[in-house]
Amino acid sequence: MKIEVNTHERCMIEFAAKHPEVVVLSADLGSSCEVKKFRSTYPDRYFTMGIAEQNMCSWAAGLAREGYRPFIHTFSVFLYRRILDQLEMSVAYPNLPVVFVGFVPGITTPGGVSHQSINDVGVLRTVPNMTIFDIGDATEIEGVLDLAYERNGPVFIRMLRKEVPRLFPAEEPMQFNRARVLSEGEDVLLLSSSICTEEAIRATGALKEKGLSVQHMHVSTMKPFTDPTILDSLRKCRYGAVTIENHYEIGGLGSAVAEMIAENGLDRRLVKIGLPGYPHGASKMYLMKKYGIDAMHLVRAVEQLTGKDLKITEDYLLEERFVDYLEV
Amino acid sequence: MTDLVRKTKTRYTKAETQKIADSIRRQILGIALKTGGCYLAQACSSAEIIASLYTKIMNLGPSAGAWDAIPFPGVPGPDNMDYQHGSLYNGAPAPDKDRFFVSCCHYASVIYCALAATGRISPSALDKFNVDGWNMEMIGAEHSPGFENTAGSLGQTISIAAGTAHARKMKGDTGLVYCLLGDGELQEGQTWECIQTAAYYQLDNFIIIVDANGQQVEGAIEDQMIIEPLEERFCSFGAKCVTCDGHDIDSLVKACRTGHAKKPLVVICRTHGYTGVPPLKEKYPLLHFVRISPEERPVYEKIYEEMGGEGK
Numbered sequence: 001m002k003i004e005v006n007t008h009e010r011c012m013i014e015f016a017a018k019h020p021e022v023v024v025l026s027a028d029l030g031s032s033c034e035v036k037k038f039r040s041t042y043p044d045r046y047f048t049m050g051i052a053e054q055n056m057c058s059w060a061a062g063l064a065r066e067g068y069r070p071f072i073h074t075f076s077v078f079l080y081r082r083i084l085d086q087l088e089m090s091v092a093y094p095n096l097p098v099v100f101v102g103f104v105p106g107i108t109t110p111g112g113v114s115h116q117s118i119n120d121v122g123v124l125r126t127v128p129n130m131t132i133f134d135i136g137d138a139t140e141i142e143g144v145l146d147l148a149y150e151r152n153g154p155v156f157i158r159m160l161r162k163e164v165p166r167l168f169p170a171e172e173p174m175q176f177n178r179a180r181v182l183s184e185g186e187d188v189l190l191l192s193s194s195i196c197t198e199e200a201i202r203a204t205g206a207l208k209e210k211g212l213s214v215q216h217m218h219v220s221t222m223k224p225f226t227d228p229t230i231l232d233s234l235r236k237c238r239y240g241a242v243t244i245e246n247h248y249e250i251g252g253l254g255s256a257v258a259e260m261i262a263e264n265g266l267d268r269r270l271v272k273i274g275l276p277g278y279p280h281g282a283s284k285m286y287l288m289k290k291y292g293i294d295a296m297h298l299v300r301a302v303e304q305l306t307g308k309d310l311k312i313t314e315d316y317l318l319e320e321r322f323v324d325y326l327e328v
Numbered sequence: 329m330t331d332l333v334r335k336t337k338t339r340y341t342k343a344e345t346q347k348i349a350d351s352i353r354r355q356i357l358g359i360a361l362k363t364g365g366c367y368l369a370q371a372c373s374s375a376e377i378i379a380s381l382y383t384k385i386m387n388l389g390p391s392a393g394a395w396d397a398i399p400f401p402g403v404p405g406p407d408n409m410d411y412q413h414g415s416l417y418n419g420a421p422a423p424d425k426d427r428f429f430v431s432c433c434h435y436a437s438v439i440y441c442a443l444a445a446t447g448r449i450s451p452s453a454l455d456k457f458n459v460d461g462w463n464m465e466m467i468g469a470e471h472s473p474g475f476e477n478t479a480g481s482l483g484q485t486i487s488i489a490a491g492t493a494h495a496r497k498m499k500g501d502t503g504l505v506y507c508l509l510g511d512g513e514l515q516e517g518q519t520w521e522c523i524q525t526a527a528y529y530q531l532d533n534f535i536i537i538v539d540a541n542g543q544q545v546e547g548a549i550e551d552q553m554i555i556e557p558l559e560e561r562f563c564s565f566g567a568k569c570v571t572c573d574g575h576d577i578d579s580l581v582k583a584c585r586t587g588h589a590k591k592p593l594v595v596i597c598r599t600h601g602y603t604g605v606p607p608l609k610e611k612y613p614l615l616h617f618v619r620i621s622p623e624e625r626p627v628y629e630k631i632y633e634e635m636g637g638e639g640k
Contacts, residue, residue, distance in 0.1 A: 047494075050528075055521035058484045061477075062491020066499065086518075089481045090488055094470055095404040129405055153406060 002166045004138035008159060009034035013041050015145040022069045025060055027053050033073040033103045034161050053078050057086035064096040076102025076117035076158055080124055088127055092154045095129045099148045105158035105194060106246030112281030121222045122251015124156050132222040134158040136197045138166040140220055143173035158194060167197060177221045179230050185213030188302050189237035193219045193253050194246035196293055203295040206316040207302060225256040234261060240269030242301045244293060249274030271301040340383035345577050348383060348445040349375035353604045354635040355441045360620055361628060369601030369608060369615035371438045373541035377597050378442045380580045386426040386506055389419030391448035393473055397456035397464050401471050414475035417448050423501040427492060429476045431485035432510035436468035443474050483516030490526045493534035508537045512544035514555045520565055526592040527566025534592040541599045548613035562594040574599035605631055
C-alpha cells in the first residue's frame with residue numbers, strides 16, 4: 001500500500017491557485033493542519049486569528065458575505081464542539097460558503113478527549129444547510145476541496161493529515177453523495193468510513209476466504225445521506241449490514257444507515273460499530289483495538305449477523321497495516 | 329406621493345434629526361400601548377443614536393428594498409439565496425457606501441421606525457411589526473428591513489461585521505462598516521476576541537457604536553457583571569475609543585468623526601432607557617422588556633398624546 005505524505009498541504013496550495021477568492025484562517029494550529037507552506041506561499045491570503053475560534057468562525061462569515069471563500073483550519077473538535085452556535089448562526093443559517101477543514105478526527109490524535117472529535121458527524125448532521133465529508137485516503141484528500149467548493153455553502157471536512165494511505169486509485173476521485181464500491185457481494189453489506197475503511201478491507205479479505213459474499217462500500221459523504229447506491233445495497237444484502245466508523249456509535253454513519261433502513265421500511269438487521277464513549281489519549285492503533293473499531297470486531301459483527309462461527313483469527317487478517325506515528 | 333417620500337433625503341438639520349428621534353420614541357410607545365409591552369426602553373436609549381446614524385453619520389444609498397412589508401421570504405438555503413435581504417433597506421451594496429450591522433437585534437422596531445422616518449420603507453409597513461408570517465419580526469434577522477444578519481445570539485455580529493470590514497479593506501472599498509452593540513453583550517468573550525483581531529488587522533474602516541444604557545435583562549449592568557471601565561478596556565485591546573452623550577446629536581456626530589488611523593473606532597454612547605418617557609424611570613433598572621399595565625396606561629397615553637404634536 002502506498003503511503004502519501006502531506007497531501008493536503010500540496011492540494012490546498014494548488015486549489016488556491018485556481019480560485020483567487022480562497023483564503024485560509026487558522027487559530028494557531030495552521031502548522032499542525034498542513035497550511036504552513038500555504039502561509040509562506042500566500043501570505044496575503046492566510047489570516048492568523050489567534051487562539052479564538054468563536055471570532056474566527058463569525059469573521060469567516062463576514063469574509064464569505066463579501067465574496068471570499070474562507071477555509072478554516074484547525075482541529076475538528078474545536079470546529080463544532082466549541083463553536084457550534086457560531087457555526088450555526090453566523091454560517092449555516094445564512095448558508096454561507098465557509099469550509100471547516102477539521103483535522104485529527106475521532107481517535108486519530110493521541111491528544112486525549114479534548115482533542116478527539118468523536119461526535120462531530122452526529123452533531124453536524126442535525127445542522128441544516130451543512131454538508132459533511134469524512135476523508136478516508138489520499139485520493140479523497142485530493143478530491144474533496146473541489147467538491148467543497150462546488151457545494152457553495154457550509155461544508156465540514158473530517159480531514160486526515162501527514163502520512164495517509166492511498167486506498168483508492170488516484171484517477172478515480174471521490175464523488176459527492178456516492179459511496180465507493182470496494183467489494184461486491186450479497187450476503188452482508190459492510191459500510192465503512194474514515195480510517196476504518198482500511199480495517200474493513202482487511203476483514204473483507206478474510207470473510208471472502210471463508211466463503212461469504214461481501215458488499216463493501218466506503219462512505220465519505222455523511223450529509224446529505226441519500227445515496228441511492230447505499231439503499232440498493234441495503235436491499236440486496238441477505239443477512240444485513242455492519243457499519244464501522246471512527247466516531248461515537250450514536251449519531252454518525254451507523255445512525256444514518258439506521259434511518260435509511262427505517263425510512264424505507266427495509267427488513268434488515270444492522271450492527272453499528274463505533275466508539276462506545278469518550279476515549280482517552282493513546283496511539284491510534286491502540287485505541288482502535290481497545291474500543292473495537294478494527295477488523296477483528298468487524299468479523300465478530302458479521303458472525304453475529306450470519307449466525308456463523310467463521311473461525312477467523314488475527315492471523316487470517318491481512319498483515320499489511322498502516323501505522324502512523326504519535327503527534328498531538 | 330410615494331415618489332416624493334421615497335426620494336432619499338441626504339441632508340438633515342439637527343432639528344430634523346431630533347424630530348426623527350422623537351418620532352421613533354413616539355411610535356414605539358404607541359406599539360407598547362397597543363400590545364401591552366415591547367422593547368420601549370431600547371427605543372428611548374437609542375433614538376438619537378439611530379436617528380443620527382441614518383441622517384448624519386452613515387453614507388448610505390437609497391433603499392433598494394420593497395416599499396411595503398413583505399411576507400416572510402423563507403429561510404436561506406441552496407434553493408433560496410435570492411430572497412430580499414434586509415440590508416437592501418440601507419441601500420444596494422456599493423464600494424463607496426457604508427454598511428450597518430445591528431447586533432442588538434431586539435432593537436428591530438427602532439430600526440424599522442428609523443427606516444420609515446427616513447423614507448426607506450412605508451410607514452404603513454410598521455402595521456406588520458411582529459405580525460405572524462411577515463418580515464417585520466420582533467427580533468431582526470437576515471430578511472428583516474435594515475438588518476444584514478441574524479444577530480440574536482449575542483457577540484457574533486461584531487465579528488461578522490469585522491470580517492466584512494476586513495474583506496472590504498482588502499478589496500479597496502472606501503465605504504465604512506458600522507456595528508451597533510448593546511452594552512450588556514460586552515460581557516460576551518467573543519466581543520473581545522473580535523476587538524483584538526480588528527486591532528491586529530488595523531481595521532480603520534470599522535466603527536463600533538455602543539448604546540451604553542446600563543441595563544440588561546436582570547437589571548442594572550453593575551449589579552450583574554463588571555464591564556467598566558469601558559473606554560480603557562477597548563483602548564487596551566487595541567481600539568481607539570471615545571465616549572459621548574448618546575442623547576446629544578452633536579456629541580454623537582462628533583464622536584463618530586474621531587480620527588482612528590490604523591485602528592477600529594469604538595464610540596461609547598452613554599444613554600438612559602427612560603429618556604423622553606419619564607415614568608419609565610420608576611421601572612429602572614428592570615427595563616429590558618417594558619410592560620404597561622392597565623393602571624399605568626393613562627400616564628403613558630398622556631405622554632403619547634403630548635408627543636404627537638412634535639413627533640409627527
